[in-house]
């Protein structure tokens with residue numbers, strides 16, 4: 841396989857591990873606040889991301905290419921609100937989508953059909969990943985609106 845593509849596939853394996861680390865940090869943040877449902881969602885997300893990294897790992901091994909491990913960056917650990925957490929999730933997933941699209945474009949340009957076929961799973965997965973983050977954001981905004989309306993209501997007490 842093309843050297844540059846192998847390097848970038850390894851880079852994406854690392855980025856998926858970072859994603860797992862980021863979501864585990866978010867899970868830990870929620871757990872510390874006793875928001876156990878949010879923490880559970882993030883735990884599952886972190887496990888999924890580890891699974892994504894393993895797909896790259898297995899694909900590279902399957903192609904007899906070298907798997908290279910790099911340092912995993914330190915994730916953030918503090919957010920102002922659940923909405924701030926999920927706004928970071930969507931931003932992160934949009935970045936993943938861009939990286940996957942770039943890998944797809946590179947595999948097309950290089951005529952690397954096995955990599956192209958492998959990456960299609962990620963193209964579809966990213967549609968779901970973005971949609972589930974947007975869904976939580978919309979619900980959090982509705983909750984915020986409801987609290988604001990209740991606050992206005994309570995302010996009317998005489």
Ligand code: FEO
Pocket residue numbers: 856859888889892933936969
């Ligand atoms: Fe593996 Fe959420 O992208």
